[in-house]
Amino acid sequence: MRRPAIAAASLAAALAASLALALALPGCGGPPPLASCGDHLGGVWQTADGAARWHLLDGGARVEGYPLVRELPPAPAGTIAAPAVLDLRRSGHELSGVAARRWHRGAATCTVRAPARVRGCAGDRLALTVDDTGPPSDWSACTPGSGPATTQLLRRTWP
Numbered sequence: 001m002r003r004p005a006i007a008a009a010s011l012a013a014a015l016a017a018s019l020a021l022a023l024a025l026p027g028c029g030g031p032p033p034l035a036s037c038g039d040h041l042g043g044v045w046q047t048a049d050g051a052a053r054w055h056l057l058d059g060g061a062r063v064e065g066y067p068l069v070r071e072l073p074p075a076p077a078g079t080i081a082a083p084a085v086l087d088l089r090r091s092g093h094e095l096s097g098v099a100a101r102r103w104h105r106g107a108a109t110c111t112v113r114a115p116a117r118v119r120g121c122a123g124d125r126l127a128l129t130v131d132d133t134g135p136p137s138d139w140s141a142c143t144p145g146s147g148p149a150t151t152q153l154l155r156r157t158w159p
Contacts, residue, residue, distance in 0.1 A: 030159050037121035038093040044068065045126065045154035052152045054086070054128070063088040063095055063118075065128075073101075073134045080104040084133050086116055094119075101133040110142040115149075124156045 031040065042058035046068075053068040065086030072081045081103055088097035095118040103110045114131035132147035 034121045036093040044158040
């Protein structure tokens, strides 16, 4: 019956590997500081007050963003809004694309798309500007409203 010996050896090896990983982690300082928006932007980014928090997935030429906090605009009676989603394309050191938000009114569904862009990437900070994704001004054409763009100054909090 060698199974207990094998199990003990496997357990000892797993514990040693876990200890080595735990000792190595404190030395990890996270990603290097950003030099430009052409650098890898993946991670969690949030405003100083925590009111906005985005999880950015950086795939190189394309960056996707998903909100991690409730960021819904006021909804007129009888409508329901979904969270916005960012779909950005990288061209050199620039990122631009759209913020899309789905709106529902009864049986009607409308996806409002508005310009979005990332600028000012340096250190652990960036600026995200998103045009109005509020309720559509024209439900048949899904025309975005005419509200002002908002700029969020974000800091990377993870990794």
